[in-house]
């Protein structure tokens with residue numbers, strides 16, 4: 001990945017940060033996009049410590065003007081975009097789906113689905129100018145099966161799967177590879193804050209008997225973005241310890 005440029009949305013935490021580190025270790029330059037300045041800057045620092053160039057762009061992916069800006073600032077600084085981890089997302093308050101307010105439904109759609117769509121729209125436009133690229137969208141186990149109490153989240157993640165498959169059909173001949181990942185529950189900072197017993201119970205419900213670790217997602221994303229995955233296109237890759245199998 002030496003000399004390649006990657007944009008990572010939601011790069012300030014969890015899967016985004018883990019992937020930034022994996023790509024920086026492989027020599028890629030990183031544009032970290034996040035709504036949180038402090039977390040984004042910390043990821044930039046971690047990438048630079050690995051000897052690569054990195055910038056932070058503060059942006060809200062649900063705002064189209066912010067998306068245009070993170071794309072233009074990345075191209076201004078690095079000259080091109082080769083890799084895109086379209087990853088920023090939010091979950092929901094955990095009520096029965098039809099009890100979810102209109103406002104909350106709209107907010108989840110705006111970040112998870114429209115934010116991902118805007119990113120694809122403006123990043124692919126740049127990739128077409130330079131001969132192609134590779135993209136990974138973050139879906140979820142909830143993009144493959146239903147998730148009681150996370151209905152809007154699950155609906156947007158099913159939407160990510162639909163976007164991924166459809167765009168794969170439209171842009172494969174332009175040398176743009178696009179795939180999605182479908183992670184199960186991972187021990188990200190949010191989950192780690194749960195009581196130990198709850199984490200244990202969630203892990204026991206997984207066929208492998210444990211929750212995932214963010215680096216296990218970062219490894220797969222780095223592989224899918226790399227040339228080693230050169231014939232994987234339009235796929236939805238589960239990273240869930242077997243949960244989608246049942």
Ligand SMILES: NC(=O)c1ccc[n+]([C@@H]2O[C@H](COP(=O)([O-])OP(=O)(O)OC[C@H]3O[C@@H](n4cnc5c(N)ncnc54)[C@H](O)[C@@H]3O)[C@@H](O)[C@H]2O)c1
Nearest residue numbers: 010012013014015034035060061088089140183185186188
């Ligand atoms: N953690 C899990 O178990 C899990 C499982 C399946 C899918 N996912 C998905 O993976 C992705 C990353 O989740 P994570 O667990 O790493 O979460 P996280 O909360 O650790 O990181 C998400 C990052 O996105 C940023 N962000 C949130 N809203 C944003 C916005 N509007 N614009 C820009 N940045 C924004 C946050 O500031 C944060 O740094 C999300 O799309 C999530 O839905 C997570």
